[in-house]
Structure formats: structure tokens, C-alpha cells
Amino acid sequence: MADKCHLCLLGLIFLSSLLTGTSGVDDVHVFISSGEDVRLPCNNALHNALPDCNSTTWNYNNRHSAVELINSGIKKKDTERHERLSLGSNCSLNIKNITKEDYGSYSCQQWIKDGPKLRTDARVYLHVLDFSSSSSQTEISPGSSVSLSCQLYSLYTGVSCDDWIQSKGIEVFWVNQAGVKLTISDSRYQISAPGHCIITLNTTLLNEDDNREWRCEVTQRNQLKASATFTVRKPGVRRAPDDSVEQTDDVTYTEVTVNKKEQAKNSKVRCDDEVTYASIRGAEAGAQENCSPLYASVN
CATH class of the missing domain: 2.60.40.10 (Immunoglobulins)
Known part of the structure; x- marks a missing residue:
């Protein structure tokens, strides 16, 4: 009986790791100069959700704000970056004409509709080099x-x-x-x-x-x-x-x-x-x- 309970516990732990992605995803650091276009990778994208990325959400935050940019594969229209954003291959986030205000942390999340997160966040830190004369x-x-x-x-x-x-x-x-x-x-x-x-x-x-x-x-x-x-x-x-x-x-x-x-x-x-x-x-x-x-x- 004890052995059966032990096997059940191991099964639950394994199932939980599949749903939540406890293996983790390494943070990515991207450097870019103002005025350029950039692609931020989503390293936890679900292949069965491609190509519409309907389980993908992109969030952004820096020292002053935290906003949702993409929800279930659809761009949020009430953000300042709306016109410069698009989803690329493997649910990556493309940003055109980078400005110094774009620096910060971007996180790619995978969600079940009306359900829990499927994997841990894939975080990308964007560092922007800005020039002035x-x-x-x-x-x-x-x-x-x-x-x-x-x-x-x-x-x-x-x-x-x-x-x-x-x-x-x-x-x-x-x-x-x-x-x-x-x-x-x-x-x-x-x-x-x-x-x-x-x-x-x-x-x-x-x-x-x-x-x-x-x-x-x-x-x-x-x-x-x-x-x-x-x-x-x-x-x-x-x-x-x-x-x-x-x-x-x-x-x-x-x-x-x-x-x-x-x-x-x-x-x-x-x-x-x-x-x-x-x-x-x-x-x-x-x-x-x-x-x-x-x-x-x-x-």
C-alpha cells in the first residue's frame, strides 16, 4: 500500500512539472541601439499553439510601469507601443524603431484559456544604447x-x-x-x-x-x-x-x-x-x- 502511494505521489509531481514547467527557462539579455528593430524570443512557446499563439501573453515592466502587451496572441490596443509591436515566429515579440523608453523586462507566458499557467515565464531583458549630440x-x-x-x-x-x-x-x-x-x-x-x-x-x-x-x-x-x-x-x-x-x-x-x-x-x-x-x-x-x-x- 505504501509503495502504491509512493508511485501516486511521483506521478503527481511529474504531472505538475509538465503543467508548470518547473525545469525553468533561462533569462535572455538582448542589447540594441535606439532606432533599430528587435526580436525578443519566447523560449517557452507551445508548439501545439502555433501559428496563432493563442496561449501566449507578453508582459512588460520597468521601474515605472507594468503593462500587458499581448493577450492570447492578440495585441492590446491601449498601449503606447501598439503600432510598433507584432508577433513573429515561435511567438517571439517584434518591436520596431526602438527608443530608450523600451528598455526593461519582457516576459512570455503560456496559459490555458480560463485556466492555469502551463509553463514558467520566459523572461527577456532588453538593454537600449541611446546616443545624443x-x-x-x-x-x-x-x-x-x-x-x-x-x-x-x-x-x-x-x-x-x-x-x-x-x-x-x-x-x-x-x-x-x-x-x-x-x-x-x-x-x-x-x-x-x-x-x-x-x-x-x-x-x-x-x-x-x-x-x-x-x-x-x-x-x-x-x-x-x-x-x-x-x-x-x-x-x-x-x-x-x-x-x-x-x-x-x-x-x-x-x-x-x-x-x-x-x-x-x-x-x-x-x-x-x-x-x-x-x-x-x-x-x-x-x-x-x-x-x-x-x-x-x-x-
Whole structure:
């Protein structure tokens, strides 16, 4: 009789593990730069619920809010992210045009309709690298100072940013276009890091800075996770309206691009491109194209 009871108990424990997923699911950490699209995996998705994911719920929380994004495979319409959200393969959560406000914890849950949870939550922590420049609305020229700032937005509790970032082996830093890390010993640059999650680079632009790049990188245990690039560019030679005399615009543009793991290629600058730039304008020579006023943009 005792043996039968023992077998019954083992059976109940086994059944409970199937329903609740006591084996657990490892947390996932995803790094992304502002302006990019991201896919958050749902590592506890039920294969018999695909492709409509009718048992899947996605929740989001950070230090300030906790909201339900997806319920039974259907997007909630009353969330700020509604237009940027979609379900992907294996019930993953796709988010377009990431902003710094998107950082935080996302959990994928599997539910029986009007019943209990089938498995433990699959949690994804989203870390967002955000870039800013002091030249975004200011006309600048060679000899002017520029301040570039990068900040990693992450959800951490109970510890300071410095303690958290060091415990995870994460580093935020600036490199030049050759990939060499910039340090406070470089005489041309003033680098400050009020916290390990934010780093600022200050420098004075030179005439020879045409096409020069400075890149902010996030690494974890020496592996590149995300980056944002600041590029100073001059347009090439163009022809006058009568197509008889070549003219060179003495105008310098700054362009910000962001990428993950590898640097995006910069396209040629034209006035009719649907992108915006922060310009550094020197002496004008002859008629110039009527490019739009100064802007800065993250592509």
C-alpha cells in the first residue's frame, strides 16, 4: 500500500512539472541601439499553439510601469507601443524603431484559456544604447566643440548602475574609426563617465575631420553587443545648373548611424535624401543647393 502511494505521489509531481514547467527557462539579455528593430524570443512557446499563439501573453515592466502587451496572441490596443509591436515566429515579440523608453523586462507566458499557467515565464531583458549630440540644433564649424554622449538603459534592482554593469562584465566606451579605444590620456579628447552606464566624449572639430568617425560601443566580456557611430562628412563635387562648371560645396555634415554588432555603410549625401543632418557650414562659394536647415538624425 505504501509503495502504491509512493508511485501516486511521483506521478503527481511529474504531472505538475509538465503543467508548470518547473525545469525553468533561462533569462535572455538582448542589447540594441535606439532606432533599430528587435526580436525578443519566447523560449517557452507551445508548439501545439502555433501559428496563432493563442496561449501566449507578453508582459512588460520597468521601474515605472507594468503593462500587458499581448493577450492570447492578440495585441492590446491601449498601449503606447501598439503600432510598433507584432508577433513573429515561435511567438517571439517584434518591436520596431526602438527608443530608450523600451528598455526593461519582457516576459512570455503560456496559459490555458480560463485556466492555469502551463509553463514558467520566459523572461527577456532588453538593454537600449541611446546616443545624443550637442550639435543637434546648432550650426557648428571647424574649431567648434562637440559633445557626444552614450547611455545604456537597463533594468537593474537593488544595486547601483556601476555595481550592476561590472558584475555582468559590461563596458561602454568610445573608439576611433580604426577601432582603437579612446582614453583620458588622448590629448585631443576629454572623456567623462559619471557612471559606467554613460560616457561622454568632448572634442574640437578640425578641418581634416572630413569622414572621420567616432563610435560608441557596448561589449559584454569583450564581445560587441551594440554600437552607435557619429560621422563627420563633406559632400563631393557637384555641377552648376548649366552643367558647365564644377562647384565644390564648402559644407560639412555630421551623420549619426546606429548598428548592432557590425557598422552600417553610409550612403552618399544628397539634398533629396529622406534623411536629416546637422551641418557645419563654412564660407559659401557661389550658389549652393537649398538644403534644409540644420538637424541631427539617428538612422
